[in-house]
Amino acid sequence: MASFVKELREAIKHFLEYGYSSEESLIMWTERLRNATENKVDGNDLYRYTSRRLTAAYDLEIGRGKALKRHIGVSRFTLNYLEPKLRAELDRRIMASAGLIKLNRSQAIDKTIQRFSGWATSIPPISEISVGLSASSRTSAIATSQHIAKSARQIDFEQRRVMVDQTHKLIANIDNIIATDGGAIAAVWHSHWRQPNYDFREPHKERDLLVYAIRGNWAMKKGFMKVGPAGYLDEITQPGEEVFCRCYLTYIYNVRSLPDEMKTEKWRKFIEGNKSVGRRSANFEAIKNGG
Structure with a gap:
C-alpha cells in the first residue's frame, strides 16, 4: 500500500503545482495510480489465497471431524461417504470467493480513481494560482491523499471480511449437505x-x-x-x-x-x-x- 500512497501524493503534488491543464495529464496519472493499486495484490494469487483459507476450514470441519459436534448421531463413515459432495461444495465456494474478492477489489480501485479524478479536475490552471506548494497546501495534499486512498486501503480489510463471511457460508452449506443426506x-x-x-x-x-x-x-x-x-x-x-x-x-x-x-x-x-x-x-x- 505504501507504493500506492506515495504515487498518489506525487499525483496530488503535481496537480497542486501545475493545476488541471489537460486530459492527457490526468489520464497519465490515473493510469499510474491504477497500476500502483493493481500491483498491491496479484490477481493470479486470488484463487490460491481463497483455496488455502477455505481448505483449512474444510479440513478442520471434515478431516478432523469438527462438524460431527453439530450432528450428534452422524458417524465418521457418513462423513467419508459424503466427501465427494462436500468437496464439490468446497470447490464451488473457492471459485465464488475468488470472484467476489476480485469484484470488490476492482470496485475499490475504481472508487479511488474516481475520487482522485474529481479532485484533480477541480484544481484551477497554473495561471490562476501561485507557483509551488505553500505549507498549508502541503498539509492539504497529504490530507487529501489520505482521504482519496481510504477506499484503496480497504482492499486488504475487505478481503479478510469476505474470507470470514465465505468461511461461514462454506460451513453452513457443509452442515446442510450432512443434514440432508443424514436424515x-x-x-x-x-x-x-x-x-x-x-x-x-x-x-x-x-x-x-x-x-x-x-x-x-x-x-x-x-x-x-x-x-x-x-x-x-x-x-x-x-x-x-x-x-x-x-x-x-x-x-x-x-x-x-x-x-x-x-x-x-x-x-x-x-x-x-x-x-x-x-x-x-x-x-x-x-x-x-x-x-
Whole structure:
C-alpha cells in the first residue's frame, strides 16, 4: 500500500503545482495510480489465497471431524461417504470467493480513481494560482491523499471480511449437505448475541435455541413428529445466508431428542408399545429361566 500512497501524493503534488491543464495529464496519472493499486495484490494469487483459507476450514470441519459436534448421531463413515459432495461444495465456494474478492477489489480501485479524478479536475490552471506548494497546501495534499486512498486501503480489510463471511457460508452449506443426506428431522438455532461487542441481528437473537422442523423428514412422514412453535427451517433465512452472519445450527436426528410439543400421540403409543414388548420379553425370559 505504501507504493500506492506515495504515487498518489506525487499525483496530488503535481496537480497542486501545475493545476488541471489537460486530459492527457490526468489520464497519465490515473493510469499510474491504477497500476500502483493493481500491483498491491496479484490477481493470479486470488484463487490460491481463497483455496488455502477455505481448505483449512474444510479440513478442520471434515478431516478432523469438527462438524460431527453439530450432528450428534452422524458417524465418521457418513462423513467419508459424503466427501465427494462436500468437496464439490468446497470447490464451488473457492471459485465464488475468488470472484467476489476480485469484484470488490476492482470496485475499490475504481472508487479511488474516481475520487482522485474529481479532485484533480477541480484544481484551477497554473495561471490562476501561485507557483509551488505553500505549507498549508502541503498539509492539504497529504490530507487529501489520505482521504482519496481510504477506499484503496480497504482492499486488504475487505478481503479478510469476505474470507470470514465465505468461511461461514462454506460451513453452513457443509452442515446442510450432512443434514440432508443424514436424515436430520429438526435443527436448533444458535446465535452469538451473548458475545461481547458482537453486532448481532435482532431477529437472529430471537431465534436463539429455537427448534425448527425440517420439512418432509422421515419422522413426519411416519406421523411421529409435528412442526413446533418455531415453524419450519425453510421459512427463515439460513445461517450464513445474510452477510457476515455467524449463526449456526445443531441438528436433531431422532424423535426422542425433540421437545415434547413436537412429538405426536402416535409416537407416544409407539414408544409404549415397544416398552410393552420389552416387558413381555423380559417376563418370557424370566419364565424360561425358571424365575
